[in-house]
Amino acid sequence: MRSRRGRCRSRSPTRCGSNRRGDARVPSAHRGRLSWNQHRRIAGNRCGRSPTSLSATVPPQTKSKSARAAAGDLTDADVVAAVDAVLAERGYDGLTVQAVAARAGVRAADLRARFRSPHDLFDLALAAYYDRHRTALAAALAADAPLRDRVHQLVDAWLDTVDANPTYARIVQAQLATDGRHAERIREHLRRALAPIETLLAEVTPADGPLAARHFHVSLAGVIASYFTYTPIIGTRAWGNNPLSPGALAERRAHVHWIVDVWLDALTRR
Numbered sequence: 001m002r003s004r005r006g007r008c009r010s011r012s013p014t015r016c017g018s019n020r021r022g023d024a025r026v027p028s029a030h031r032g033r034l035s036w037n038q039h040r041r042i043a044g045n046r047c048g049r050s051p052t053s054l055s056a057t058v059p060p061q062t063k064s065k066s067a068r069a070a071a072g073d074l075t076d077a078d079v080v081a082a083v084d085a086v087l088a089e090r091g092y093d094g095l096t097v098q099a100v101a102a103r104a105g106v107r108a109a110d111l112r113a114r115f116r117s118p119h120d121l122f123d124l125a126l127a128a129y130y131d132r133h134r135t136a137l138a139a140a141l142a143a144d145a146p147l148r149d150r151v152h153q154l155v156d157a158w159l160d161t162v163d164a165n166p167t168y169a170r171i172v173q174a175q176l177a178t179d180g181r182h183a184e185r186i187r188e189h190l191r192r193a194l195a196p197i198e199t200l201l202a203e204v205t206p207a208d209g210p211l212a213a214r215h216f217h218v219s220l221a222g223v224i225a226s227y228f229t230y231t232p233i234i235g236t237r238a239w240g241n242n243p244l245s246p247g248a249l250a251e252r253r254a255h256v257h258w259i260v261d262v263w264l265d266a267l268t269r270r
Contacts, residue, residue, distance in 0.1 A: 076124060078104055079115070083125040087167045092174070095122060119181060126182060129168050130189040133161045141196050147203055148264055154197065155260055158224055159253055166244060169228035194221065204267045211270070216263060223259055227252055 082103040086095055095118045101108040115121045136157035143150055162169055175183045194217055201213035231243035241248060 074104060074106055080125045080128045083121050092171045129165055130193055134193045136161050141200055151260055152257060155256055162228060163249055166228045169225045173229050223256055
């Protein structure tokens, strides 16, 4: 049955001959297994309607399985890289599962199956940050060199870690200052990361008193980390340049090494 415009008005695909099992327009893999609507789309092709690609007859589960497979292939390192990028762009308050999924190239629902909230994502990235920190410090501390050289190598390793991840310095400070959700986890990471530094400094410091290793440990942390929390606020206006530019960071590194030399000179003279 055809209308004046020549288009088939039949609601039954069998009248257009498209419901036969041997129809060449139906992929052999799907003959006899297509839904009524899929047969109608094929029937439309036989009746002069706009062509429908054969991919339209493939069950929709195929694409969702591919998406799930892609999310399943996502490694923790991929997730951490996506979290780091979102934190650098939006800060801690802008971290969402949707933003990380978009950066990683997967569906938010698939990512949420592994990480239920932004807090879970941040915990993973935070652990990876401190793993990098501890690895760098351990390599410097294990070097076969005089104490002064080892301390300077430790400073370089610490600065390298923070230079590459300046956002974490600000987030860590904010979490500790406000006793935030991640504060206790950060304290544990800090204890593990900084304990070897006290062991190293104990070679030239007394066990107790104002010159004990624990004071230099905290002082060194402040000298390094505070630069990345204060200077983004006051640096450009006060200094006239970007405090996180390569030139400014190199200048700061030289200053930190000078402070360490002053400390070590004073400790060895006493």
